[in-house]
Amino acid sequence: MTKLKKVQLNAPYLVLIGDLTDPTYAKTGFGLVQWQPDRVAGQLRFAGCTLDLGVPDMTVPEAVKAGVKSLVIGVAPIGGTVPDKWWDSIEEAARAGLDIVCGLHLKLADIPAVAAAAEASGARLIDVRTPPGNLPIGTGIKRSGKRVLTVGTDCAIGKKYTALALHQALQKAGINSTFRASGQTGIMLAGEGVPIDAVVADFISGAAELISPDNEDAHWDVIEGQGSLFHPGYSGVSLGLLHGSQPDAFVLCHDATRKFVSGWEQYPLPSIGEAIDQHVLLGSRTNPDIRCVGISINTSKLSEDDRRAYLAEMHAETGLPCVDPIIDGCGDIADHMKQLYTE
């Protein structure tokens, strides 16, 4: 088997929902249908399942007949534990030759029945949390094409969602772009990527360089950010990703009502101005042209009036398009980028 440098998945997918009843646990499945409907052929549900991704129900044999290439296990019902019934279906899929794509903490190869079934059929067992083993050191060499990275004042603040929404908005604006994934859910959505927080520290920038390779001059890679430069636990990941991505542009993600690093409450979040300045300062090491092109803000806890006032004030302060990507989309940011880079 060729040694892949990225995690790479084969579509279309059959998404395993099993007997889930809580939509939180089917987030990856819903995300796939929302952002990558062309990659999803069907869902595999058991009796008792109250969720519906809105795609055809399929058994494993039906999926094989329909040309499905991979069975995707998004999230397990309870903290990584998968019920026996699920394993029976996973084993059946592996035996039928479907790649098994897994975002759980466990390793598929550690499940003997699944490992044996995959061995027999030649199916791949893909743990999307596990990075490839032959990553290079970052070269710092300038790549062709353009890149925009989503960054944040904190973790879990909308970087993946913003990247997906911006990619969609760029395409609507007629700009050729690709969503580039750096985390497990993003990889399942994009079909490829490197889980950057799981690589060995020496290779962060090198992995980031692989995520957004050379491309056409006018093409934009929209790169999913990870962590935050201001996070006392994860800043190293964020700086390596920033340096390796060499972004021409970044979108800063923030939460209108969050004041402290979530779970690290002794650390106040930086101001928007500080956050922009620090990303420009550090990012300019590998791309002197780096600039902030927009602010993406979670305003879900504000009233409509407060929300408008907050975004207007932020716009006045920064001169940049400021959006809540879930409510407004990222069209304003895409338009601003179009003005800046193509007119």
Added chain:
Amino acid sequence: MTKLKKVQLNAPYLVLIGDLTDPTYAKTGFGLVQWQPDRVAGQLRFAGCTLDLGVPDMTVPEAVKAGVKSLVIGVAPIGGTVPDKWWDSIEEAARAGLDIVCGLHLKLADIPAVAAAAEASGARLIDVRTPPGNLPIGTGIKRSGKRVLTVGTDCAIGKKYTALALHQALQKAGINSTFRASGQTGIMLAGEGVPIDAVVADFISGAAELISPDNEDAHWDVIEGQGSLFHPGYSGVSLGLLHGSQPDAFVLCHDATRKFVSGWEQYPLPSIGEAIDQHVLLGSRTNPDIRCVGISINTSKLSEDDRRAYLAEMHAETGLPCVDPIIDGCGDIADHMKQLYTE
């Protein structure tokens, strides 16, 4: 066996020099004798060896009798390849119950004869490049005691040497200190540590926190830096180590004649002023009191006159003690720290 969170070595050591003739390859052995003479009981040399660490020659049985706990393999003769004769001695030592401490790229456990010998005797096989598997995420919680970190404008610019020399100078100045290692050679010298560039990216800061745990208020940990914030390949490691170390002080290491990142020649080195400012800016996230306390400069390519002029100019520019640690030692920096922090 208890799961160690750091790599921890048992002294005293028998240092394996084998039949080396080039002192470059015995760097770790010479370093041990220079910086940690109390930890070295003897050397194991073969016929043809032209090097001498200046410690007693011992066979494995003699070492066991003398209470030696570990056989240390510093560097192999040629790019990680160890001749059969060496393996015979390593196996003999493992069979006799000595821990085998190895800084090579290979894994000791992959050598069947050595693995079997260690299994039989209960000796540990310690690859100092391999970090412990149960590292925590960085907490960002303030620790007691004081810390000084060596940082650099580039990799391989004297951070380990400066930390060792500063530790020695602090002790001479009557300040209680400990050298804390973040790289493989440093770990062999200190007897413990975490190879920070080999940990999984999410755990860089957490590993850095383990390296310099809580201590007495007046105690200084002198922490060996890694990489450089300005390095396009390794900056993530350096930022995670900076944030996790929470240093009160740092010493900036530089090379008087180096203009570009070594091996990444399209990247100019930052000025001393820029480098100080950026470390203060970023380091203040986890320790608002961070300050630069000295500059450590490799002046080996300058004439004595140029060297003096260079250091004087640097001192005038920064107001800080500026030394070449190999020529001057780090006494001036230790004195400055004593003034700043204890008077």
